[in-house]
Amino acid sequence: MRNLSSLKKEFLRKWIKGLRKYNSQKKNMNLLERKKAIKLSADLAMASTKDKTTLWRKALFANTSTKIDDEQDMSTTSSTPQKKVIRKNSTNSYPLRKRITGRRKILRRNHTKERVEASFIAMRLVKKRTRKLKSLLPGGKFMDDSCLVDETLDYIESLKAQVEVMRCLVTSSELFINQP
Amino acid sequence: MLHCLNTSSNLVGGGNISDMTVLERQRARIKFQNEHQQFSGNGFSSSHQQQFMMLGCDSALGEIVTNSMKPDPDYENGFDEETVKKRKTDNKVDLNSKDKRIKVCVEEGESKIVEQRKGQKNTKFNNGNKNKRENCEDSNSKENSKGSEIQNQKPDYIHVRARRGQATDSHSLAERVRREKISERMKYLQDLVPGCNKIAGKAGMLDEIINYVQSLQRQVEFLSMKLAAVNPRLDFNIDELFAKEVFTQNFPTTGIPSEMTNPAYLQFNSAQQLVSCCGGLINNMGIIPPEIGLCRNINAPTSASLPEIFLDSSIFTHILPSSTWEGNFQNLHNVDFDQARSISFPSQPFTGMVEASNMKMEM
Numbered sequence: 001m002r003n004l005s006s007l008k009k010e011f012l013r014k015w016i017k018g019l020r021k022y023n024s025q026k027k028n029m030n031l032l033e034r035k036k037a038i039k040l041s042a043d044l045a046m047a048s049t050k051d052k053t054t055l056w057r058k059a060l061f062a063n064t065s066t067k068i069d070d071e072q073d074m075s076t077t078s079s080t081p082q083k084k085v086i087r088k089n090s091t092n093s094y095p096l097r098k099r100i101t102g103r104r105k106i107l108r109r110n111h112t113k114e115r116v117e118a119s120f121i122a123m124r125l126v127k128k129r130t131r132k133l134k135s136l137l138p139g140g141k142f143m144d145d146s147c148l149v150d151e152t153l154d155y156i157e158s159l160k161a162q163v164e165v166m167r168c169l170v171t172s173s174e175l176f177i178n179q180p
Numbered sequence: 181m182l183h184c185l186n187t188s189s190n191l192v193g194g195g196n197i198s199d200m201t202v203l204e205r206q207r208a209r210i211k212f213q214n215e216h217q218q219f220s221g222n223g224f225s226s227s228h229q230q231q232f233m234m235l236g237c238d239s240a241l242g243e244i245v246t247n248s249m250k251p252d253p254d255y256e257n258g259f260d261e262e263t264v265k266k267r268k269t270d271n272k273v274d275l276n277s278k279d280k281r282i283k284v285c286v287e288e289g290e291s292k293i294v295e296q297r298k299g300q301k302n303t304k305f306n307n308g309n310k311n312k313r314e315n316c317e318d319s320n321s322k323e324n325s326k327g328s329e330i331q332n333q334k335p336d337y338i339h340v341r342a343r344r345g346q347a348t349d350s351h352s353l354a355e356r357v358r359r360e361k362i363s364e365r366m367k368y369l370q371d372l373v374p375g376c377n378k379i380a381g382k383a384g385m386l387d388e389i390i391n392y393v394q395s396l397q398r399q400v401e402f403l404s405m406k407l408a409a410v411n412p413r414l415d416f417n418i419d420e421l422f423a424k425e426v427f428t429q430n431f432p433t434t435g436i437p438s439e440m441t442n443p444a445y446l447q448f449n450s451a452q453q454l455v456s457c458c459g460g461l462i463n464n465m466g467i468i469p470p471e472i473g474l475c476r477n478i479n480a481p482t483s484a485s486l487p488e489i490f491l492d493s494s495i496f497t498h499i500l501p502s503s504t505w506e507g508n509f510q511n512l513h514n515v516d517f518d519q520a521r522s523i524s525f526p527s528q529p530f531t532g533m534v535e536a537s538n539m540k541m542e543m
Contacts, residue, residue, distance in 0.1 A: 031408055031409060032408075034408035034411070035404050035405045035407075035408035037408075038404040038407050038408055039400065039401065039404040042400065042404060122381075122382075122383060125383040126382050126383050126386065129383055129386035129387060129390060130386065132386075132390055133386060133389065133390050133393070136390060136393050136394065136397070137393075145358075145362060146358055146361050146362050146365070149362055149365035149366060149369060150365060152369060152389060152393070153365065153368055153369055153372060155393070156369075156372055156373065156389075156392065156393060156396070157372070159393070159396040159397070159400070160396065162400060163396055163399045163400060163403065166399075166400065166403040166404065166407065167403060169407060170403055170406050170407055170410065173407065173410050173411060174410055177410060
C-alpha cells in the first residue's frame with residue numbers, strides 16, 4: 001500500500017506509451033483488435049512497472065511476445081493458417097490422453113484405497129484448487145507451492161492497481177466524449 | 181608479511197581441523213577464501229584480526245551446537261571457556277579468568293557486527309554460506325540464553341523446534357518449515373483478498389482467492405473492451421491524460437482502510453461511475469429509462485448506503501444534456517453537501533473534480 005499512487009502513475013505512463021506505439025504501427029483497427037491491443041499493452045505495462053523480478057512477470061513477457069510474434073506471422077505470411085490448424089489438432093489430442101490417464105489413476109486409487117479419510121479428501125480439494133490457481137496465474141506451471149502464494153500476492157496487488165487505473169481511464173474518457 | 185599471516189592462519193585452521201566437525205572445516209575454507217579476497221584491499225591489520233577472532237568464536241559456537249543435545253550447562257560453560265581460551269592464546273590476547281563468560285558474549289556481538297560489515301563489503305561472498313552462518317549464529321545466541329532447554333536443531337539452516345510427539349528427522353522438519361512459511365503467506369493473502377477473513381480452511385480460502393483473481397482478470401478484459409468501444413482510435417492525448425492524472429490523484433488510494441475513512445467520497449465515485457455507465461447506455465439507446473439506472477445503483481454493492489433522493493437527483497442531473505454540465509456539477513456538489521453534513525465530507529477532492537471538468541470545458 002505504500003507507494004500505490006506512484007505505482008499507478010508509472011503504470012499509466014508505460015501503458016500510454018505502449019498504446020501509442022501500437023497506434024503508430026497500425027492505423028485503423030476494428031473493435032476486437034483494439035481491445036487486444038489495449039489489453040496487451042496494459043499487461044506489458046503491468047509486468048514492467050515494478051523492478052521486482054517475479055516469475056509471473058517474466059511469464060507475461062514471454063506470453064505477450066509469443067502473441068505478438070503470432071500476430072506478425074499472421075499478418076506477414078499467408079500459409080500460417082494451415083500450420084495453426086495442425087497445431088490445434090495436436091494440442092487437442094494431448095489433453096484427451098491426459099484425461100484418460102487421470103481417470104485410470106483415480107480408478108486405481110479407488111481400488112486400493114477403499115476407506116477414504118476426511119483428511120485425504122481435504123488434501124485433494126486443496127490440490128485441485130492449487131492446480132486451478134496455477135492455471136490462472138501467468139507462468140503458474142513453473143511455480144512450487146510456497147512460491148505460488150508469494151506470486152499470487154504480488155499478482156493480485158498489481159492487478160488491483162491495473163483495474164483501478166483502467167477504470168479511471170474509462171470514466172475520464174467517457175466524460176470526455178459525453179461533453180463535446 | 182601477507183604470506184606469513186596467511187600461512188599462519190592456514191596453520192591455525194589446520195590445527196583446529198583435527199578436532200573440528202565438518203561444518204567447521206567448511207567454515208575455515210570459506211574464511212580462507214575470504215581472506216584471499218580481502219588481501220587486495222586495505223592492509224588487513226584490524227579487520228583481519230577481527231575476522232580471525234570471529235572465526236575462532238564461530239567454530240567454538242559450532243562445537244557448542246554439536247554438543248547442544250547435552251543438557252548440562254556446566255559442561256557447556258567449561259567447553260566454552262576452554263575453546264575460547266585456545267583461540268585467544270592463538271591471537272595473543274590475554275584473558276582474565278574471571279570474566280571469560282562475559283567476554284564470550286561481547287565477542288559474540290562483535291562477531292555479528294563484523295559479519296554484517298563483511299556482508300556489505302564482499303559482494304563476491306557466497307550468499308548461501310553467509311545465510312547458513314548467520315542462521316547458525318542466531319540459533320547459537322538463543323541457545324546460550326536459554327541454557328539447558330531441550331531443543332531440536334537442524335544444524336545448518338534454520339532453527340526449528342519440534343513439539344512433543346512430532347517427528348525430528350530432517351525431512352519432516354523441512355516439511356514443517358515449508359508449511360509454516362506457506363501458512364504465513366496465506367495470512368497475508370487473507371488480508372489482501374476481501375471477504376476471505378471469515379473463511380477457515382485452506383480449500384475455502386483458495387476458492388476465494390481464485391474467484392478474486394478471476395474477477396480481477398475479467399474486469400481487466402471488460403475494461404479494455406469498454407475502452408476499445410469508447411475510443412474509436414487509440415489516441416489518448418496528453419490533455420486527457422492530465423485530466424486523468426487529476427483523477428488518479430483524487431482517487432482514494434485503493435486500500436480498504438482509506439475507503440473506510442472517507443465513505444462520502446467513495447459514494448461520489450461510485451455514483452459517478454454508475455452515472456457514466458448509465459450515460460453511455462442511454463446514449464446508445466436514445467431513451468431515458470430511469471428505472472434501469474436505479475436498478476443498477478441498487479445492485480451496486482456500495483450504493484446500499486446511498487439515500488434514494490441522492491440517486492435520483494444525481495442521475496437526472498447527469499442525464500441532462502451536456503450544455504448544462506457545469507451547473508450539474510454544482511448541483512451535485514450542493515446535494516452532496518446537504519447529504520454529507522453529518523459525515524464530515526472532504527471538500528478537497530470535489531474541487532479537484534470540478535476543476536477537471538472546467539479544464540475539459542475549456543478544451
